[in-house]
Structure formats: C-alpha cells, structure tokens
Amino acid sequence: MEIHAKQIRPDDQNRANRARMLISCPDGPGIVAAVSHFLHQHGANIVQSDQYTMDPSGGMFFMRIEFDLPQLESNLAKLEADFADVATRFEMEWSLSAVSRKKRLAIFVSKEDHCLVELLWQWQAGDLDADIALVVSNHLDMKNYVESFGIPYHHIPVTADTKKEAEQRQLEVIGNDVDVIILARYMQIISPTFIEHYRNRIINIHHSFLPAFVGGKPYAQAYNRGVKIIGATAHYVTEELDGGPIIEQDVQRVSHGDNVTELKRIGRTIERVVLARAVKWHVEDRVLVHENKTVVF
Amino acid sequence: MEIHAKQIRPDDQNRANRARMLISCPDGPGIVAAVSHFLHQHGANIVQSDQYTMDPSGGMFFMRIEFDLPQLESNLAKLEADFADVATRFEMEWSLSAVSRKKRLAIFVSKEDHCLVELLWQWQAGDLDADIALVVSNHLDMKNYVESFGIPYHHIPVTADTKKEAEQRQLEVIGNDVDVIILARYMQIISPTFIEHYRNRIINIHHSFLPAFVGGKPYAQAYNRGVKIIGATAHYVTEELDGGPIIEQDVQRVSHGDNVTELKRIGRTIERVVLARAVKWHVEDRVLVHENKTVVF
Amino acid sequence: MEIHAKQIRPDDQNRANRARMLISCPDGPGIVAAVSHFLHQHGANIVQSDQYTMDPSGGMFFMRIEFDLPQLESNLAKLEADFADVATRFEMEWSLSAVSRKKRLAIFVSKEDHCLVELLWQWQAGDLDADIALVVSNHLDMKNYVESFGIPYHHIPVTADTKKEAEQRQLEVIGNDVDVIILARYMQIISPTFIEHYRNRIINIHHSFLPAFVGGKPYAQAYNRGVKIIGATAHYVTEELDGGPIIEQDVQRVSHGDNVTELKRIGRTIERVVLARAVKWHVEDRVLVHENKTVVF
Amino acid sequence: MEIHAKQIRPDDQNRANRARMLISCPDGPGIVAAVSHFLHQHGANIVQSDQYTMDPSGGMFFMRIEFDLPQLESNLAKLEADFADVATRFEMEWSLSAVSRKKRLAIFVSKEDHCLVELLWQWQAGDLDADIALVVSNHLDMKNYVESFGIPYHHIPVTADTKKEAEQRQLEVIGNDVDVIILARYMQIISPTFIEHYRNRIINIHHSFLPAFVGGKPYAQAYNRGVKIIGATAHYVTEELDGGPIIEQDVQRVSHGDNVTELKRIGRTIERVVLARAVKWHVEDRVLVHENKTVVF
Structure with a gap:
C-alpha cells in the first residue's frame, strides 16, 4: 500500500508568497501601526491579522499576522533582518515563517x-x-x-x-x-x-x-x-x-x-x-x- | 404585578390518572415481569418505562415507570398497599407518586x-x-x-x-x-x-x-x-x-x-x-x- | 417593583475613552497600515482589532477596531472629520461610535x-x-x-x-x-x-x-x-x-x-x-x- | 499489512447468551407485562429495556429488550417459535437476534x-x-x-x-x-x-x-x-x-x-x-x- 499526502492543495498557488508572523510584547501605543507600516513599506499585503491585549493598561500584547509578499523566497531574509529594529523598539518576542515551509x-x-x-x-x-x-x-x-x-x-x-x-x-x-x-x-x-x-x-x-x-x-x-x-x-x-x-x-x-x-x-x-x-x-x-x-x- | 404559573397545560387532561414509580433493588431474574404483571393486573397501562442494570451479574437494578390508572385518586392507595409484597420479594427501595400532586x-x-x-x-x-x-x-x-x-x-x-x-x-x-x-x-x-x-x-x-x-x-x-x-x-x-x-x-x-x-x-x-x-x-x-x-x- | 439596569460596571472607568470603528472596503495593500497609522497619530491606542479578507485577490476587506483615546468626548468629532481622507482613499464604508454612548x-x-x-x-x-x-x-x-x-x-x-x-x-x-x-x-x-x-x-x-x-x-x-x-x-x-x-x-x-x-x-x-x-x-x-x-x- | 478486527472484547463472555428483541405494535394495555412475563417463563433475564409510546391513547408502541438466556444457541429457536402467540395477540412487528451473530x-x-x-x-x-x-x-x-x-x-x-x-x-x-x-x-x-x-x-x-x-x-x-x-x-x-x-x-x-x-x-x-x-x-x-x-x- 502506498499512500502519500496529497501534494497539491486547491489554494497552493496562493501560498508560495505567504508568510506568518507571531509577536508577543508588553502593550503600548503604536505597535499595530509600526508593524503594519513596516510591512506595507516592504511591499507586503496583510491578509489576516489577529491581536489580543491581556489588559489595556500595562498588560501583554499578542499578534498574529498573515501576509503576502511578492517573491517571498528571495525577500524574506531581508524582511526578517529589517524587522529587528521594530522588534527591539517594542521589546518583542517574535517569529516569522514562510507558509510553504512545512x-x-x-x-x-x-x-x-x-x-x-x-x-x-x-x-x-x-x-x-x-x-x-x-x-x-x-x-x-x-x-x-x-x-x-x-x-x-x-x-x-x-x-x-x-x-x-x-x-x-x-x-x-x-x-x-x-x-x-x-x-x-x-x-x-x-x-x-x-x-x-x-x-x-x-x-x-x-x-x-x-x-x-x-x-x-x-x-x-x-x-x-x-x-x-x-x-x-x-x-x-x-x-x-x-x-x-x-x-x-x-x-x-x-x-x-x-x-x-x-x-x-x-x-x-x-x-x-x-x-x-x-x-x-x-x-x-x-x-x-x-x-x-x-x-x- | 401579578404573575402566576399557568394552571392549565395542554396535556393536563392526560395527567389526572398518571403516576410514576421509582425502584432500586439488587438485580435478579423476573423483576420487570413481576412489576409489569402487577400493574397490568391492577388495571394500569404503562406509558413509559426505563431501566438500567449496573452489572447484569450481581449489580443493582433501577427502574422508572410512568403509567395511567383509571380513577387514580381513589385507586392509588390500594395499589401502593398491594405493591408491598412485590417490593419485599425483590428487596426494593421504591416510591410512587401521582403526577397531579406537584x-x-x-x-x-x-x-x-x-x-x-x-x-x-x-x-x-x-x-x-x-x-x-x-x-x-x-x-x-x-x-x-x-x-x-x-x-x-x-x-x-x-x-x-x-x-x-x-x-x-x-x-x-x-x-x-x-x-x-x-x-x-x-x-x-x-x-x-x-x-x-x-x-x-x-x-x-x-x-x-x-x-x-x-x-x-x-x-x-x-x-x-x-x-x-x-x-x-x-x-x-x-x-x-x-x-x-x-x-x-x-x-x-x-x-x-x-x-x-x-x-x-x-x-x-x-x-x-x-x-x-x-x-x-x-x-x-x-x-x-x-x-x-x-x-x- | 422597581428594577433598573445596574448603572456602574466594574470596568466602566475604562470605557469613557473607548471607541469602536467598523470598516468595509475593497481589499488592497496598505489598509491596516493606513488606519493604524492614522489612529496612532491622533493619540489613540488600539486595544482590539479584528479583520477578515473575503478573498486576498480582489475581495472585500472588513475590520473592527476598538481603541482608547484620551479625552474622547472632546476629541472624537475631530478624529471623525480627519478620517474622511483615509476613508475616501480606500472607498470605505465606515462608522465610529463611543462605547459610552449606549x-x-x-x-x-x-x-x-x-x-x-x-x-x-x-x-x-x-x-x-x-x-x-x-x-x-x-x-x-x-x-x-x-x-x-x-x-x-x-x-x-x-x-x-x-x-x-x-x-x-x-x-x-x-x-x-x-x-x-x-x-x-x-x-x-x-x-x-x-x-x-x-x-x-x-x-x-x-x-x-x-x-x-x-x-x-x-x-x-x-x-x-x-x-x-x-x-x-x-x-x-x-x-x-x-x-x-x-x-x-x-x-x-x-x-x-x-x-x-x-x-x-x-x-x-x-x-x-x-x-x-x-x-x-x-x-x-x-x-x-x-x-x-x-x-x- | 495485515489488520484484523480484534476478535475478543473484554465483555465477550457476557455476550454468548445475549439476545435482542425489537417490537412495534399499536399501543394497548398489557404489552410490557406479556412480553416480560413470556421472557421470564422461558428463563430469560432482561438486562436492558427501552420503550416509547407515541401517544398513550391509540398511538404506536415501540420496544427494545436486551436479555440473557442460558444456552442461548440451543434455546433461541424455541423462544422465537413460542413468541409468535404473543406477537399475534398484540399485532406486533418484531425481530429477534443473537448478539453473537454479527x-x-x-x-x-x-x-x-x-x-x-x-x-x-x-x-x-x-x-x-x-x-x-x-x-x-x-x-x-x-x-x-x-x-x-x-x-x-x-x-x-x-x-x-x-x-x-x-x-x-x-x-x-x-x-x-x-x-x-x-x-x-x-x-x-x-x-x-x-x-x-x-x-x-x-x-x-x-x-x-x-x-x-x-x-x-x-x-x-x-x-x-x-x-x-x-x-x-x-x-x-x-x-x-x-x-x-x-x-x-x-x-x-x-x-x-x-x-x-x-x-x-x-x-x-x-x-x-x-x-x-x-x-x-x-x-x-x-x-x-x-x-x-x-x-x-
């Protein structure tokens, strides 16, 4: 018996340029603006974004962003390197991953x-x-x-x-x-x-x-x-x-x-x-x- | 403001002659037969019956029976008295109540x-x-x-x-x-x-x-x-x-x-x-x- | 009988400066960045944000933002007037309301x-x-x-x-x-x-x-x-x-x-x-x- | 790869003598008594019984009984033949099956x-x-x-x-x-x-x-x-x-x-x-x- 995972999914063509970012940091003003501005400047289009603030005054802030970036494969490394500035400013723990990388x-x-x-x-x-x-x-x-x-x-x-x-x-x-x-x-x-x-x-x-x-x-x-x-x-x-x-x-x-x-x-x-x-x-x-x-x- | 429970329910005419019996006893052969035979002999018609045997060999037996008995009000006391024999035979804990008695x-x-x-x-x-x-x-x-x-x-x-x-x-x-x-x-x-x-x-x-x-x-x-x-x-x-x-x-x-x-x-x-x-x-x-x-x- | 809605909720002190914005528009790059940048510039802090893109290529974009703005009551009208520019740029249907206005x-x-x-x-x-x-x-x-x-x-x-x-x-x-x-x-x-x-x-x-x-x-x-x-x-x-x-x-x-x-x-x-x-x-x-x-x- | 259904279940020893009976018939007095009396007389012990009366006056009656009968294999045919009388009396549609017969x-x-x-x-x-x-x-x-x-x-x-x-x-x-x-x-x-x-x-x-x-x-x-x-x-x-x-x-x-x-x-x-x-x-x-x-x- 030979069973393999189906390699092609109906929406796979959408996925080659898609990436996800997870962020945790102390809450404060301007985080969403900074992150979305950063992504926009780098040519990324946010397709899904979720966030949660544990307590608006002084709690933790959590965010998940799914975005499309043209030529993701060649551009992801630079995006990641550039984001370090934003991350440092807001004391973020964060991760970034290409959806195509299972x-x-x-x-x-x-x-x-x-x-x-x-x-x-x-x-x-x-x-x-x-x-x-x-x-x-x-x-x-x-x-x-x-x-x-x-x-x-x-x-x-x-x-x-x-x-x-x-x-x-x-x-x-x-x-x-x-x-x-x-x-x-x-x-x-x-x-x-x-x-x-x-x-x-x-x-x-x-x-x-x-x-x-x-x-x-x-x-x-x-x-x-x-x-x-x-x-x-x-x-x-x-x-x-x-x-x-x-x-x-x-x-x-x-x-x-x-x-x-x-x-x-x-x-x-x-x-x-x-x-x-x-x-x-x-x-x-x-x-x-x-x-x-x-x-x- | 005067709000009272509705006194008449659509199915109330069915309820005047209805009673319920709850039984717990050690399981053994013949319990359902004895109870249903007893009720039939006394003119009662079982409309709902549920039972559960905890363990068929030596466990407890539980039963709930809902039945209609013509002229329940005048006949219930005798039914109750007569049931004592059945109850004793099977070591039952039991109770009987008219549905109309809220x-x-x-x-x-x-x-x-x-x-x-x-x-x-x-x-x-x-x-x-x-x-x-x-x-x-x-x-x-x-x-x-x-x-x-x-x-x-x-x-x-x-x-x-x-x-x-x-x-x-x-x-x-x-x-x-x-x-x-x-x-x-x-x-x-x-x-x-x-x-x-x-x-x-x-x-x-x-x-x-x-x-x-x-x-x-x-x-x-x-x-x-x-x-x-x-x-x-x-x-x-x-x-x-x-x-x-x-x-x-x-x-x-x-x-x-x-x-x-x-x-x-x-x-x-x-x-x-x-x-x-x-x-x-x-x-x-x-x-x-x-x-x-x-x-x- | 006198029953009234409780007037004070435990988190009411958080609510005086809170507002909500609902946005629907054709999807396109830069919407989240533009909105969050706008709010940040006006001194608002986003406490909750949800979005949904019906179809990343050419679908509709929906967003709900909950934010705190100091002195909301005196600042809301200006915020609303200023937002018209952003709204026009992205062809938004939108609404804005103070949480305290029930x-x-x-x-x-x-x-x-x-x-x-x-x-x-x-x-x-x-x-x-x-x-x-x-x-x-x-x-x-x-x-x-x-x-x-x-x-x-x-x-x-x-x-x-x-x-x-x-x-x-x-x-x-x-x-x-x-x-x-x-x-x-x-x-x-x-x-x-x-x-x-x-x-x-x-x-x-x-x-x-x-x-x-x-x-x-x-x-x-x-x-x-x-x-x-x-x-x-x-x-x-x-x-x-x-x-x-x-x-x-x-x-x-x-x-x-x-x-x-x-x-x-x-x-x-x-x-x-x-x-x-x-x-x-x-x-x-x-x-x-x-x-x-x-x-x- | 050879996968077969597990042949032995923990409660299989209980199952060799177990049978199930399904009954549908017009409701009327004495059905439960007749069926349970019949089973008791034939040496069967009811381990589970469910019933439902669609409408106590003139509706349909449905019943499922699970019972144990010693030496079921040799006794089932006779039980089935004898039940025909009861079934005819109450105009039952019914079926009987040994649990061990999958x-x-x-x-x-x-x-x-x-x-x-x-x-x-x-x-x-x-x-x-x-x-x-x-x-x-x-x-x-x-x-x-x-x-x-x-x-x-x-x-x-x-x-x-x-x-x-x-x-x-x-x-x-x-x-x-x-x-x-x-x-x-x-x-x-x-x-x-x-x-x-x-x-x-x-x-x-x-x-x-x-x-x-x-x-x-x-x-x-x-x-x-x-x-x-x-x-x-x-x-x-x-x-x-x-x-x-x-x-x-x-x-x-x-x-x-x-x-x-x-x-x-x-x-x-x-x-x-x-x-x-x-x-x-x-x-x-x-x-x-x-x-x-x-x-x-």
Whole structure:
C-alpha cells in the first residue's frame, strides 16, 4: 500500500508568497501601526491579522499576522533582518515563517493507535499542513502500519532502567530538523531534560477535561465520580505533569449507562479530534504561549 | 404585578390518572415481569418505562415507570398497599407518586439572582411542573421581586455566630410540606444536621464542571488555568463540599480573550440552564441516587 | 417593583475613552497600515482589532477596531472629520461610535414572552450594554411586566386592515432616536417600507435553524420530519421572509420522545439565548453585513 | 499489512447468551407485562429495556429488550417459535437476534474516503460490532487500502448508460448474506428497485443538517446562505432523495472566515462521526422505523 499526502492543495498557488508572523510584547501605543507600516513599506499585503491585549493598561500584547509578499523566497531574509529594529523598539518576542515551509513533526506513540491514525489520515487527506518526519514508539505494534505510509518508524523500548538512554536515543533519531513533537497517547513521562530541548514544542493529549482527573486512569475516575460529561485536553508538556498550557479541549455528554469501557470508546473520538485540532493550530502558527496559558488565534 | 404559573397545560387532561414509580433493588431474574404483571393486573397501562442494570451479574437494578390508572385518586392507595409484597420479594427501595400532586420547592438564594429568575420564569411559563412554596434568603435583595409572584419570601440573615439558629429558623419556615430544597446560588455552607433532614433532596448549582475547580472562585481558577471550556454542575448536597451525586452538567467554549468578568457572565447562563434541568428532572421523578452517583432517566 | 439596569460596571472607568470603528472596503495593500497609522497619530491606542479578507485577490476587506483615546468626548468629532481622507482613499464604508454612548433598542413582542424576559433580565443584570427605549406590542399581555421596569409600553393592535396605519404609528412612537429594533417573537410580517427605514437594523429570532423549516410552525415541521437536532436563528430582516443575513444560530439535540409541545419548550431556551447573543453582538458593533451574509467579530 | 478486527472484547463472555428483541405494535394495555412475563417463563433475564409510546391513547408502541438466556444457541429457536402467540395477540412487528451473530455490512464508496476509513478504523478497533462483508465502489481509488484489511473490493463502474446493469451486478456481489448497506459518500443515486431489496437497510450520509440544503453541493449552499452552523445527517434511503427517516445528525459551529474548502474539511469530521454512530446503532438493533421517522433506543 502506498499512500502519500496529497501534494497539491486547491489554494497552493496562493501560498508560495505567504508568510506568518507571531509577536508577543508588553502593550503600548503604536505597535499595530509600526508593524503594519513596516510591512506595507516592504511591499507586503496583510491578509489576516489577529491581536489580543491581556489588559489595556500595562498588560501583554499578542499578534498574529498573515501576509503576502511578492517573491517571498528571495525577500524574506531581508524582511526578517529589517524587522529587528521594530522588534527591539517594542521589546518583542517574535517569529516569522514562510507558509510553504512545512513544519516537521515527530509523533510518539505507545500501543493505542487512534490518535496516530487520525493524524496520519488528516495528513494523507491534505488537512494537516505538515510533514511527518518520523514516528517513535516504545512498542512495535504500529510499525507496519506507519511504514506503509513511507514514514520511518523507530522502535525504542523504554524501561525504568533504560529511560535515560532511551531518551538520548530518541533525541538522536529526531535530530535537528523536527519542529514539534506530538505525544499521540505516548504513555511514558518525559524528563525535564528532554522537555527543555523542545520547550512549548511538545504537544500531549490528556484523556480528561483538565484540570479534572489529573494523573492515571481518568476514565475510571470519571466513572467513579459519576460525571455527565467527559472530555480531552491537548496541552504543551511542562515539568508539571498534566499541568502545561492548554491548547484545546472538547467534551461529550455521557450517561449513567456508560461503563468505563464505553467511556474509553467515546473518549477515543474526543481525544483524536482534540489532538488533531491542536496540532493543526500549532503548525499554522496560531498558538502563542504566555506563562502557563495559550493565546489561540 | 401579578404573575402566576399557568394552571392549565395542554396535556393536563392526560395527567389526572398518571403516576410514576421509582425502584432500586439488587438485580435478579423476573423483576420487570413481576412489576409489569402487577400493574397490568391492577388495571394500569404503562406509558413509559426505563431501566438500567449496573452489572447484569450481581449489580443493582433501577427502574422508572410512568403509567395511567383509571380513577387514580381513589385507586392509588390500594395499589401502593398491594405493591408491598412485590417490593419485599425483590428487596426494593421504591416510591410512587401521582403526577397531579406537584412537588413543593423551597428555593434558597443569596444575592446573585440569575438562577432564581430562571426558575421563576420556567415555573411561570408552565415548564417547571412544581409549586414554589417559599424563598429563603440571607439577604433582602430579591424580596420585592419574589413577592410580586405571590411567593412568600423569608429573610433569614446568617452570620458565623448565628448559623445554627438561622438553620433552625429555616427548618421552621420550610415546615413539613416541602419536597426539595434548591440552592439557587445560596452562598452559605449547609450543616450536616440540616442535610440529614433532606438527604438527596437538596440540589445545589456549582459554578464549574466538577470535579474541576472545587471550592471558591471557580471562574478565577478557570481563568488562571487557561481552560478552553467552562461549565456548571447541579448536584445533591452531601457532607462533602462539592462532592455530592452529580445530576447534570453542561459547558460552553471560551477563549483566551474572556477575562474573569466575561467568564462569570457566560457562566451565569450555563448555571441557570443546568440548575433548571436538574430541578425539572427531580420533580419529574427522573433521578435515582445510588451511593455517590445518579441514574437519570 | 422597581428594577433598573445596574448603572456602574466594574470596568466602566475604562470605557469613557473607548471607541469602536467598523470598516468595509475593497481589499488592497496598505489598509491596516493606513488606519493604524492614522489612529496612532491622533493619540489613540488600539486595544482590539479584528479583520477578515473575503478573498486576498480582489475581495472585500472588513475590520473592527476598538481603541482608547484620551479625552474622547472632546476629541472624537475631530478624529471623525480627519478620517474622511483615509476613508475616501480606500472607498470605505465606515462608522465610529463611543462605547459610552449606549445603543437604544425598541423591542417588539406579541404574546410569547420568553425572548423579551431574557433581554430584560440581561439588561437588568448589566450584561446587555444598551438602553431599552420602549417596547411595542400588538397585545396587552406584557404591559404591566414591562412597565414595572420603568420602560414605556406601546400597545398598537394590528389587523389585516389596519396594518399600514399600525406601522405608521409604530414609526411615530419609535421616533428618531432608536438604533435597532428587536423582534422578540413579534408575530407580524414587517412591510418593505418599514424595513427600508431600518435596513440591517431589525433583528428577528426565527424558531428553526434556517434555512430548514422556513415559514410557519417550524417545530411542527421539525417533529414531522423527525430531525434529531432543533435550533433557532437570529437574522436581520429583509424583504425576503426568513431570508435575511444570519447573525447567530444555535441548536440542541432532541429525540423521538419529544413531541411538538416539548420541542417548543426546548426551543424557547435556544431562541432566547440566540437572540440575546445577536443583540449583544449588534450593540457592541461586532456585526458587519455584506450582501446577504454577516461578518461577526 | 495485515489488520484484523480484534476478535475478543473484554465483555465477550457476557455476550454468548445475549439476545435482542425489537417490537412495534399499536399501543394497548398489557404489552410490557406479556412480553416480560413470556421472557421470564422461558428463563430469560432482561438486562436492558427501552420503550416509547407515541401517544398513550391509540398511538404506536415501540420496544427494545436486551436479555440473557442460558444456552442461548440451543434455546433461541424455541423462544422465537413460542413468541409468535404473543406477537399475534398484540399485532406486533418484531425481530429477534443473537448478539453473537454479527450483522454483515456492505460498504459503498466513491472517491472520498473519510467515511470508509472511519468505519474501517472503528471496526478494526473493535468498536463497530459487525463484519464488513465487502466494499463496492464505482472507482478504483480505495482498492489497495480496503484489500489490505483482507476485505473484498468490487469495482463496478457506473455510467448513465450502464446504471441498470451496474446495480444488477452490485446485487449479485452482495448476495443474500448482507444485512445492511452503508453508502459511505457513494455519489450515485440508488434506484427504487434496488431500494426495495433493502428497505430500511440502506444507510446514507448526507453532508448537511437535513432538511437544509437538500440536493447537491450542500457546503457551497451553506457558504452562500451564510449559516453559522453546519452539519451532517445519516438516514435510511427511500425513493425520495434526501428524504428518508433520519437516524442521526450532528453539527459544528463555523464562522464567516470559513470558505467552502474549509467547510468541507470541517464537514468531513462531522460526516464520519455521524455515519459511524448511525451504523453502530443499526447493528446494535437500536433503530426502529415508523413511517418516515426513527425511534432510536
């Protein structure tokens, strides 16, 4: 079986000259004017712009701009260099990326396959605008399936004793060319050292509507508490287990008649949809992190 | 202003002879057959029946039956007496009530009025099939409004020092004729003694999707955690604060742009809808409690 | 009973100097730069900005800007006059309004009260940032209730024969000082002449998820079709019945067990929530109309 | 790649002796008593029972019973034969099936794969309790993918000229052993002759919340109408295009910013989830059809 992501999207001709800019800085007068003036002067046309001011007097300012720039490929470097002045003036953290330069994902998975299958399906359908660089797993279960898509599969077993070496091996196979790591029901805790390498670039799916049911067996916890709604949460991984910035959540109604098996079954669909949305938003540069929260444009 | 609940509902002629039965017992063969046979023999026609078996081998069995019985008023007492045999055989906890005998509510409120206003509106619109016997409040804010509906309003202030006397006074004004107490954003903790009087008959609305954000200021907690969905929970009050059996929950999507004030505003609509649903289900005998969970038919 | 809208909101001190600008124009390079530069030069600080480009090559451009301007009251007129240049350059349709200048509503109602009650409750709770100038009804049912809020109630009966005179009378009582008319389950068809006076300023609530079940008795239609979801739609009124630009819709799940009476009951809550949201968005200048569609920021 | 549906489910030991009964008949006294008495006498234990009376006076009565019967395999035939008496007495339409006897599906697909992929994934995960007998398509696109699951794939092209022969060929490959046909985005109209063979046993997914946007290109229609919510509908196929009994619907919120391409992308997830639910409910004997509506237990 040979399945590849569709290479041509209907709107691809629009994308060659499109770029995105993410900005976080202390709020103050003139930021939008300065940025939009800068872009206009450099010949860029803003096609989408979102902003959010946490608190008009003295809070943080966040902005996402999508713009078209003729001959982007040859002009982007100069634009980036020139913007440093503006950025310095307003103490900005910022990033700039060409839409045509797809983000590269590493997907980590254990035995449960639903989140991985969803990501592969969305990627193959052209809905996930990214490249899947590799899959890493502590099990062999999904090897044939993943390789049938032409994607490298790295089997790296993890035990309590070999955890450190396993993470070292994971970092090696990932290399320097991966933008974001997706924990698609990867059932191992990531060490602080590893997290530090990919600060705000590791996305996990937790199978409850956090902060309810932190920790293990959330569906059993939900059943025992008798909740009428279950959910799932996609978040960036931080040192605090299940405590990182939330990107997306969704829920579904359940009833007294749903036992733990049924909750898990319902939950699988929530999990895969929520994780896929969070990944899509991340690769489209829609998520900014500030302290322990996200701004999602 | 004189507003009263509409006395005549379009389907009221169907209701004079209608009754409901709630049954909980250990599961075993023949329960449905015995109950339905009993009702058939007594001339009753089942119009709705719901059941749930927690675990087919050795679990609990729950049932709600709605039936029509000609000349219900004169025949109900005998039906009830005769059913004791069936009930004993299967070790049933059970109750039987005529639909035409409306449940009587006592509503407790503090300063926030949205849940009370919703209940009064639904009652006045004929959507809440109950009588509102009285309103109790530790504040005077809603006195004129409640009395304009012809409903008695009892102002019973509560302080740390007078809590015990206040609860005694509350029990007196409630009397012996109230079926269920609704805490419609009543911001005082109820004592175990009081709870014992109305076991599984006090419904509280908590302004979060429990078990997330137990305790005070849930909207501030939600804002700080950066959740993407907020909710509300209606539950029976037990000795464990915010820990009683959940009757109903609902949620709404929020974004990074919603500050605490906005979360409260959104939350108010969730709270009043969730509480009203829970009250409606309770007065329609749709809720059975088993240990710390509910079965809602 | 004397209930008045709360006059002081917690964030009112922020509002005295806040204004909003709505812009529609053909897309082209430099619009955002020109507008934000203009505002910055005039001393305004943008606190929120949303934009949408229908099609980056040759489509329409829509923008909503919320900004703070010191001494707004004395400076707004000059800002408005100066902006004409920018507006002309980009062929803009635009409007500018001070947040502190509340929109004035006229609410039309017939016999069903739930939408009116919701608007009054949200207004009284301080959640609807508008003044309710008057209520117009072809029935007397809600007169006492409305007047108890201190709001004028105009009873203008409508028959097939008197429709023209009735509309004339309605226009007179409304006068020149009302910004938007809310049809809160007003069961009379509005004439094209009347609509012309308030183009894109009459909001109706239709009791189905349009375009399903256009016309009369949508809940009966929904029951007969056996849908599993019912809904409501708030839209601007145009000459085409139930065909105007949709502002907001929402839905709720129903089942085979819900008869028409029950669908209406469920629907009432959807209707009042959807209408209230649409009104809130309109009075907060969040809705732009282009041809037969809305942009809602 | 060899992927097969998981053969053992955690609760399979409970299933060998479980059966389900569906009943429709004119309502009248004693039905539940007669059925439950009959089952009890034959040694069956009811584990789940749902019923619905369309109108207590003179309407239709619908019932679904799930029961355990020791040595079901050897006892089911006798139970079925004996029940004829009860069925005749109450003029029942009824069916009885062993849970362990999985329904057999034929899936029809054209070029869009998302609904097929979802059904295969749910089947492979053990969530769809059925056998997939074969896939029929008028295109070759999904051949390799389907065969990799070990499922026969029949490529039967359809043109305006060959439609009749193609349907004849479809009926041949389906044979006599398929319980239900799933149109998983099969873009050909089914002839009345074909429908007659599988009355209430052909499930289609329509890509709008019917009855809105009947006919072709519903997402383009939705975009042009400017709706704020899109949906999908699973229904049984009847002679009236898009007019058959609705089994399930679901929706998702969209905004002015979603163009037709984006609506289709969002819609694909609604479609596959809605179709999968409808198929699940059908194969679990949860759906009864009466006239043009469904009862879903």
